[in-house]
Each structure stands twice: as C-alpha cells, then as structure tokens.
Amino acid sequence: MASLRIVADENIPLLEAFCGDLGPLTRVNGRNLDRDQLKEADVLLVRSVTRIDQALLAETPVRFVGTATIGTDHVDIPWLEAQDIAFASAPGCNASSVVQYVLSVLSLFLQRSERRTLDGLTVGIIGAGNVGGRLVRVLSGLGVTVRVSDPPLESIGADFPFAPIDDVLACDVISLHAPLLRDGPHPTWHLLDRQRLARLRGGQLLINSGRGAVVDSLALLERLQQTDPPLVVLDVWENEPTPVPELLDRCWLATPHIAGYSLEGKSRGTEMIARALRQWAGLSMTPAMEGLLPPPPVSGLQFTAQCAPLDALHRALMTCYDPRDDDARLRKLFTSAVSTGQSSGPSFDRLRKEYPVRREPTSLSVSVADTGGNTEAARLLSRAGFTVST
Ligand SMILES: NC(=O)C1=CN([C@@H]2O[C@H](COP(=O)(O)OP(=O)(O)OC[C@H]3O[C@@H](n4cnc5c(N)ncnc54)[C@H](O)[C@@H]3O)[C@@H](O)[C@H]2O)C=CC1
Numbered sequence: 001m002a003s004l005r006i007v008a009d010e011n012i013p014l015l016e017a018f019c020g021d022l023g024p025l026t027r028v029n030g031r032n033l034d035r036d037q038l039k040e041a042d043v044l045l046v047r048s049v050t051r052i053d054q055a056l057l058a059e060t061p062v063r064f065v066g067t068a069t070i071g072t073d074h075v076d077i078p079w080l081e082a083q084d085i086a087f088a089s090a091p092g093c094n095a096s097s098v099v100q101y102v103l104s105v106l107s108l109f110l111q112r113s114e115r116r117t118l119d120g121l122t123v124g125i126i127g128a129g130n131v132g133g134r135l136v137r138v139l140s141g142l143g144v145t146v147r148v149s150d151p152p153l154e155s156i157g158a159d160f161p162f163a164p165i166d167d168v169l170a171c172d173v174i175s176l177h178a179p180l181l182r183d184g185p186h187p188t189w190h191l192l193d194r195q196r197l198a199r200l201r202g203g204q205l206l207i208n209s210g211r212g213a214v215v216d217s218l219a220l221l222e223r224l225q226q227t228d229p230p231l232v233v234l235d236v237w238e239n240e241p242t243p244v245p246e247l248l249d250r251c252w253l254a255t256p257h258i259a260g261y262s263l264e265g266k267s268r269g270t271e272m273i274a275r276a277l278r279q280w281a282g283l284s285m286t287p288a289m290e291g292l293l294p295p296p297p298v299s300g301l302q303f304t305a306q307c308a309p310l311d312a313l314h315r316a317l318m319t320c321y322d323p324r325d326d327d328a329r330l331r332k333l334f335t336s337a338v339s340t341g342q343s344s345g346p347s348f349d350r351l352r353k354e355y356p357v358r359r360e361p362t363s364l365s366v367s368v369a370d371t372g373g374n375t376e377a378a379r380l381l382s383r384a385g386f387t388v389s390t
C-alpha cells in the first residue's frame with residue numbers, strides 16, 4: 001500500500017496508535033483549518049469544529065474524510081458523495097458519556113428540588129437514537145416515566161413511549177438529543193422556538209446536550225428574562241465557541257460542549273474512524289481501544305445499609321462526573337475574557353482541548369459488599385450503568 005498523507009485535528013486522541021503506520025500524520029487546529037493546509041493530504045480526520053464542504057476541499061487531493069464524532073451536521077455529505085470522496089463518522093461512540101452527563105445533571109436537579117424519590121418524575125426526550133434511546137432505557141430501568149418525541153422512529157413503528165411534542169415539553173425534565181437538521185421532513189433547527197419556549201414553566205428543567213441551534217437561543221434568553229423561567233442546562237450553544245454571555249449567565253449549569261468527552265467516548269470515536277480508514281485502505285485493524293486506555297482509578301465508594309438508594313446513586317454519579325466542575329471552569333474563563341474585552345472563543349476551546357480525564361460509569365466498580373447489602377442501592381447503580389459485582 002502506498003503511504004497515506006493524513007491531516008488530523010490535534011484533538012483526536014490515540015491516532016498515532018491506530019494509524020501511525022499508514023503514513024505521515026500532520027496535526028492541525030480544526031477550528032482554523034484552511035484549504036492551503038490540505039494541498040498535500042490524502043486523508044482528512046476532523047472533529048465537529050471543522051466545516052467540511054466544497055470551500056475547504058475543492059481542488060485538494062483528499063480522498064477520505066473521517067469525523068470522530070456522532071454528529072455530522074458540519075459535513076456536506078452529498079457533496080462528498082458527488083466527488084466520490086469516502087466518508088466515515090463514529091455513530092454512538094460517546095453515547096454513554098452523554099447519558100452520564102444527563103444522569104449527573106438530573107441527579108443534581110433532584111437534590112436541588114429536594115425530591116426524595118423518582119416516583120412521579122416525568123422526563124421528555126427529543127430524539128431517541130443512540131443517545132436518547134440509551135437514556136430512555138436507563139431512565140425506564142430506574143422507574144422514571146419517560147415520554148419520547150422522535151417522528152422518524154415513530155413512523156417506522158419503533159418501540160418507544162412516543163407522545164406529541166407538546167406533551168414531551170410538559171414533562172418535569174426535557175432532554176434534547178435530536179441531530180441538527182436544517183431541512184428534510186423533520187427539521188430540528190430552532191425546533192424549540194419562541195412559542196414552544198413560552199410554554200415552559202418554573203420547576204421544569206431543560207437540558208440541551210445535542211446541538212445548540214436546535215433551540216432558538218435569543219428566544220430562550222428572552223424566556224429566561226421573564227417571570228417563572230425554567231431551569232436551563234446547556235452543553236451546546238448557537239455560535240460556538242462564542243455563546244451569548246447573557247444566556248450563559250442565566251443558565252443553571254453551563255458547559256463547553258463536553259457531554260461526550262469521556263476518555264472512552266473520545267477514544268472510541270478515534271477507533272471507529274481508524275477502522276473505517278484502514279478498511280478503505282485495504283488494511284486490517286491492529287490495536288483495540290481497551291488495550292490503550294489506562295486502568296480506571298479505584299473508586300473507594302462505600303455505602304451503608306441505611307443509605308437512601310437515591311443518595312447512593314447521587315454519590316456514585318458525582319464520583320464519576322460532577323458537571324458543576326465544568327460549569328465553574330467555563331464561567332471563570334468566560335467572565336475573565338468578557339471583562340477584559342477579549343473574545344470568549346479561545347477560552348471555550350481551551351477548556352475543550354485541555355479537558356481533564358473523565359471515565360464512564362462502567363469503569364467505576366462497586367461491589368455489593370460496598371453497598372452495605374443495600375440491594376435497592378445496588379439495583380439503581382447497576383441500572384445507571386455502574387459495574388456492580390457480588
Ligand atoms: N454534546 C455532545 O458532546 C454531543 C452531542 N451529540 C449530538 O447528539 C445528537 C444525537 O446523537 P445520537 O443519538 O447518537 O444520534 P442518532 O442519529 O443515533 O439519533 C438521532 C435521533 O433523532 C431523531 N430525530 C431526527 N429528527 C428528529 C426530530 N425532528 N424530532 C425528534 N427526533 C428527531 C432520529 O430519528 C434519531 O432517532 C447528535 O446528532 C449530535 O448532534 C452527540 C454526541 C455528543
């Protein structure tokens with residue numbers, strides 16, 4: 001096989017291990033990538049911050065494009081197909097990381113609203129694919145009542161608790177997991193528009209860890225400036241990396257598009273596009289992701305028989321991932337950038353580039369002995385994805 005010249009985003013981990021034998025690998029800043037940097041590239045590997053279209057790729061030698069992400073709204077796939085440029089993404093790679101993010105937010109919300117039980121809690125999920133579908137299963141397993149809006153899945157008779165979108169938006173918690181679609185039969189651009197946002201009430205929680213533009217952010221800001229506003233948690237923003245500062249100020253929790261940033265989620269994304277690239281080049285896959293990751297830290301979590309099961313779950317979730325840490329880091333850097341008249345973009349991107357190692361719940365092992373024989377706590381932990389051993 002002839003050597004392949006690979007240009008890749010500097011934030012794609014483990015690429016050297018998966019593709020180092022294919023040819024020279026040049027790392028670039030994906031946010032600022034331009035056509036001149038691709039004059040001698042056969043392969044381009046990106047993340048969500050690089051717009052892939054004719055403007056970037058025309059008259060370059062690039063024959064394979066891979067994005068180590070679930071979302072593909074940054075890629076003009078029809079144009080790639082028309083040019084016969086091979087394309088691969090990483091469906092589902094970080095789905096469990098996003099579910100972990102939502103569960104941690106939900107657990108903080110339960111504490112904040114002093115709910116001692118999941119009985120009677122309703123969660124509305126918009127988009128029930130790899131992320132939303134997994135979330136439906138986890139929440140249903142925990143005994144939460146779930147309502148789902150996903151017209152494409154409903155039209156093919158998938159097995160979910162479907163409901164009209166207005167009923168989904170009336171739930172205690174609403175979590176958005178639809179892709180950003182600007183056209184087609186079920187577009188999602190500004191799916192939550194001024195009218196729909198007007199119906200949200202105080203006491204409700206809206207979480208967006210899908211794509212920023214699924215919500216009309218200016219209309220959301222207006223709603224948050226009115227009486228009886230809902231609580232809002234945003235991981236994704238319109239116009240990243242420069243969200244509207246006033247909107248960030250009014251969010252309960254604000255994070256810099258890191259819901260999918262578990263070590264496993266990011267590494268799996270690399271593994272999936274590396275596999276596709278090697279297959280395209282006629283080569284087999286050698287290393288497996290698991291062998292390349294460090295062992296997870298030992299949890300040291302212990303519960304007593306008297307520990308309320310929801311408290312046990314909360315502690316385990318926060319041990320694994322506490323979104324308040326990301327919120328604090330974002331507010332600190334953002335506030336300092338805005339107060340000195342600088343663009344917040346570099347701060348937003350720096351937090352993502354220098355993201356601390358975060359492991360998924362499956363890596364946190366709790367034995368039943370550690371749960372103090374508390375079988376209900378063990379059941380909840382296991383349903384939430386933790387490894388519970390007997
Ligand atoms: N914040 C983050 O770090 C991450 C964000 N994402 C975002 O989450 C999105 C969803 O991820 P997956 O579940 O893996 O994608 P997926 O493609 O597996 O599922 C998307 C689901 O949305 C449904 N859908 C399409 N149009 C809809 C509409 N108008 N209303 C309701 N549902 C609709 C589809 O039928 C499908 O079931 C990605 O497209 C990406 O934009 C994904 C990973 C990480």
Ligand SMILES: O=C(O)C(=O)[C@H](O)COP(=O)(O)O
Nearest residue numbers: 047048049069070071094260
């Ligand atoms: O997988 C997706 O889709 C995502 O949104 C990514 O987790 C976002 O990460 P970056 O591609 O922006 O690094």
